[in-house]
Amino acid sequence: MKAMMARGWGLVVAAVMLMGASLPASAEAVTEEFKIASKWPGQNLYLRNKHPAALYDVKPEKTVLFLHGATYPAHSSFDMPVDGQSWMDWMAARGYDVYSLDIRGYGKSGHPPEMSQTPEANPPVVDTSDAVDDVTRAVDFILSRRNSQRIVLVGWSWGATLAGSFANTSQDKVERLVLYAPQWLRDVTPPSDADLARVPAWRQVDPRDAREIWLKAVPEAKRDATLSKAVFADWLKATIASDAEPAVPNTVRAPNGVVLDTMRYWASGKPRWNPERLSVPALVIQGEWDAEAPPSMGMRLFNKITSSPYKRYVMVGEATHAALMEKNRKQLYQAVAEFLESPVPQR
Known part of the structure; x- marks a missing residue:
């Protein structure tokens, strides 16, 4: 392990380089892990990177940052090997310089002090605005590190909200945008002020329930084939291990800022970000059996993306909200790569 200073940042960064970790034997790659400062003292952000060992030519369209959803961290999903290869592995083997970020309060990133207190003792922590600040710091670190100008953002669920929100204010730093299983307006009864006032600082989540939630819309006879119990067990182990101080064994803590935002915006008929303002190529990609999005x-x-020079919609058949680790995950990977590698059509 070595300490290094990010160029011009004054941030202490710890990096670990592992040759060929989790990759096929034929693909030589490097894994690096960083802790970069957030704007909150003592609450550093965990950033994982995988890239080819021979990374000589850094290109914006080949530099990718994965952003996770509202409940679980990035590293235990985007870098969770299935049959020996994670999505990050697959991208690195294809020549990408790919990163995943755990937002503050999730996984290996620092947690707000409120998350060490009883949930009801404080208002919700880490909302979308806070998380976008984390994304901004991660993007700036990557661009500074690679001496580059733009990056691809791949956001999953709430991560798509973060990616879209970041692009609304910093499109000059975004090469392309991938919105995977994105949030949008929900047809529900808007919450009352009393409902909003009752949301605690954080929530305790049992990830053992996730498989049933993800497979909710899958025909019973196809559930085991869609997301095998063995793969889910591997994800479960990695996810539970991501929280060093769980409130209860075999659970993880998650900030509730996103819950309050969902109630204030998506459940109240108000978009959290403005897709009409996107002026970068955008992909919306979803699973056929996604019950959550x-x-x-x-x-x-997708229909709100009216100013993008190039947009595409893809549906992955027989896939759920967790398509990235299911039987048809390679369709997701390949569709995203094809979008990133296709030239923007001339108008």
């Missing part, structure tokens, strides 16, 4: 939701968002 169904295809109809993604299509409504």
Whole structure:
């Protein structure tokens, strides 16, 4: 392990380099881990990177940052090997310089002190605005490190909200945008002020429940084939291990700022970000059996992307919200790579 200073930042960064970790034997790659400062003292951000060992030519379209959803961290999903290869592995083997970020309060990133107190003792922590600040710091670190100008953002669920929100204010730093299983407006009864006032600082989550939630819309006879119990067990182990100080064994803590934002915006008929303002190429991609962000939701968002020079919608058949580790995950990987590698059509 070595300490290094990010160029011009004054941030202490710890890096670990592992040759060929989790990659096929034929693909020589490097894994690096960083802790970069957030704007909150003592609450550093965990950033994982995988790239080819021979990375000589850094290109914006080949530099990718993965952003996770509202409940679980990035590293235990985007870098969770299935049959020996994670999505990050697959991208690195294809020549990408790929990163994943754990937002503050999740996984290996620092946690707000409120998350060591009882949930009801404080208001919700780490909302979308806070998380976008984390994304900004991660993007700036990557661009400074690579002496580059732009990056690709791949956001999953709430991560798509973060990616879109960042692009709304910093499109000059975004090469392309991938919105995977994105949030959009929900057809529900808007919450009352009393409902909003009752949201605690954080929540305790049992990840053992995730498989049943993800497979909710999958026909019973196809559930085991869609997301095998063995793969889920591996994800479960990595996810539980991501929280060093769980409130209860075999659970993870998650900030509730995103819950309050969902109630204030998506459940109240108000978009959290403005897709009409996107002026970068954008992909909306979803699973056919996604019960949390169904295809109809993604299509409504897709139709709002009116100023992008190039947009694409893809549905992955027989896939759920967790398509990245399911049987049809390679369809997701390949569709994203094809979008990133396709030239923007001339108008």
